[in-house]
Amino acid sequence: MAKKLSIRDIANELNISKTTISFILNGKAREKRISDVLTEKVLKYVAEKGYKPNQLAKSLSTGKTMIIGLMVEKISDYFFAQMAYHVEELAYDSGYKILYCSTDNDLLKTRELISLFRDRHVDGYIITPPAGLEKDVQALIDDGLPVVLFDRYFEDVDSSYVVLDNYKASYDAVKYLTQKQFKNIGFIELDSDQSQMKDRRNGYLKALQESDLVPMVLRVPFSNSPDKTMKHLIDFIEQNKNMDALFFATNYLAFEGVKALGKLKFKIPQDMAVIAFDDHQAFDIYTPTITAVAQPIDELAKKSIHTLLNMLNSQSTVYKQEKVIVPANLIIRDSTEKNNL
Structure with a gap:
């Protein structure tokens, strides 16, 4: 196996100091007032030899691993x-x-x-x-x-x-449903008190409060399998027979929700309106297509x-x-x- 080229080898071959070689390879030629001719000579040589700097040595020199x-x-x-x-x-x-x-x-x-x-x-x-x-x-x-x-x-x-402005995004989505005269809006969220989920929940609750509507909330464990989530959703829908809209706090909860509605023979949106938080490319090809809060990724x-x-x-x-x-x-x-x- 051929020996890996080092800065020492380049310095010896070109009869230039290792310090000068290092400055050129680290892009500091102008800062150190190294001539363009010398810089070009070194860069041409290392390109021909296929030199690659030792990343660890470079990080020790610059203080960064990049x-x-x-x-x-x-x-x-x-x-x-x-x-x-x-x-x-x-x-x-x-x-x-x-x-x-x-x-x-x-x-x-x-x-x-x-x-x-x-x-x-x-x-x-x-x-x-x-x-x-x-x-x-x-x-x-x-x-x-x-x-x-x-x-x-x-x-x-x-x-x-x-x-994301989760609070306003959730508030606006539920406000849209209330303006469309939906009166019994369920909220499906993860069982989490992390900031993004709390803000989505609070936006939902605020929009309902302004319309004097009663919250209906299902909290799904993060560790749930899709089958368990499906069962929880089916039970929740069956227990709230007056519900006319569902707002899902994540897109993957919405996927399971649409499946659950299908198993119950519910038609969207005739029997149940649906909004998903966090848009997905699949929502635009569903039948019917799914209204969603889009995060500008x-x-x-x-x-x-x-x-x-x-x-x-x-x-x-x-x-x-x-x-x-x-x-x-x-x-x-x-x-x-x-x-x-």
Whole structure:
């Protein structure tokens, strides 16, 4: 096997100091007033030899690994998969690579992954945190590490975050149903007190309160299998026979909800109107199509990576914590157009 080319080898071959070679390879030729002729000579030589710098040595020199740790709830979920795709693309344009993983909303697993990323010396973190991670996030911040929370945040931790305006999005969706004269609106949510779910619940409750309507809420355990969720939904619908609309707090709950309505022989929207929080490409090809709260994933991803890059490019380790709230869009489709049929 051929010996891997080192900076020492390049310096000896070109009769140039290792320091000069290092400055050129790290893009500091102009800053160090190294001539264009010499710079071109070195770059041409390393290109011909296929030289690749040792990443560990480079990180020790610059203090950066140029790697970002991205931790989402479930990378297979459409929302988080699209978010990860956009973040990776934007990070790459700024010279960073992404290491990403799923936490499965599991506190212990998330802590182990943070420990792994610390060992890898990632430069910054974008985290969709499970409940109970407050101390771990605070520890990262206290150690001067850039952290951006995504999709949810902790009220008791002063951190940067990028989230959807979940409260207003939920309020607007339910307000739309009340304006369409739906009177008995059920809300299907995850059994979670995380910020995004609390805001969606509170938006629902506020809209009902303004119309003097009675809440009907089903909380589904996050760990439920699809079959268990289906059973809970069928029982809930059968127990609330006057219900004329369902608002689902996530798209995957809506998928199971549509199946449950089908098993009960309910027609959408004649027997039950449906709105899903978090749009999905499948909702536009369902029959009928499904009204949904759309999260602008590209905008959320852009805000997240730009917030983190601002911190990474800061000259200080005492970072300004940015709180970014992005508005949602309500996409009206056939599943709520009962009066037009």
